[in-house]
Amino acid sequence: MRTPSPLFPAALLLAALASQPLPARAQSAAPPALQTYVAQPDRAAQGLRYEARVEAVRQTTLAAQVAGAVVQLDVRPGDAVKAGQLLMRLDARSADQNAQASEAQAGVARAQLDLARRELDRQQQLFRQHFISQAALDQTEAQFKATQAQVQAQLAQAGAARSQSAWYQLRAPYAGVIAEVPVVQGDMALPGRSLAVLYDPTALRVTAHVPQAEVRAVQAALDSKDAGIALVIDLPALGVLGQAPRRVQWLPTVDGSSGTVELRADLPSPLTGQLQALVPGQFAQVRLVGPSAEPGRAGVLTVPAQAVVRRAEMTGLYVLNAEGRPLLRQVRLGELRGGQIEILSGLRAGERVALEPQVAARVR
16 A cells, blocks of 8 residues: 655645635725815805906006106105196206297397388388388388298297297196106106106096996896896905995997906095095905896806816816716806805806816826
């Protein structure tokens, strides 16, 4: 009888293991859970509102009509000036010399005219005494008229030289506040170059740009007396909310680059209380208030700003489909409101949006 090999039990064990089914491969790691947000209308943003800026109804850029160095500068930004007040003076030495030369030439012309007048008187007396002919008298009268015309020309030239001397003095055309002085003493002033900006602080307005698709609805809402809708101005920097404008004006043109219409709302005049601290350039808002201040559009959808995807010129959101898969969809954005951004088109109320675009991009 043969003795079993010591390797026989090991072979049986390997055969038994080989006959058993292999364990299933480990499943791939589950995708990370997506954090989502359900798009809902923002109740606080349902009333139409538009960003605006404060601007002066009357603002003037002052420039020189002649070239010259700035030799005297009497104002700084923020200074209040009176009508006709001297703001700055340019080097007018050359102009003053020309004016003096013109005055001297005018004086010479006056002397010649006086001499020609006396000569005419003498010739007329001689003619009455029959000592000279009519032709000689006519020649003297013609010479007197020519001298008189030369004097008028010299006087006009002297007046023009004096007026040009006044161009070297820059004066305020009306009472106001200096907004900007882009030159310093010693700078060279050239015709057309801005030397100062002046505005009237007693007449201010706010200017907003309304999308042309909403202009008719807004105008109809404001014109409807029964709707009870009004336009008000908010000035957050001053804590002034709901300020009623004195007048509302729509410009008759559309901005081709932005597709908006300019809306101007004049502030009360004179400005009182906190409104006296207003200056051009401050941020403002115009909005509609009333029982149904939503003409032409329902509540605005908003989503957290972190959900927005920006790729080159495309802005979009990862929106979950019926199977729960996030798909990138292009949307049109509106105003940013404290971490929430308006979605003007491309999204419907109730749809779920991925809050982490980078994670959503990896889900297949």
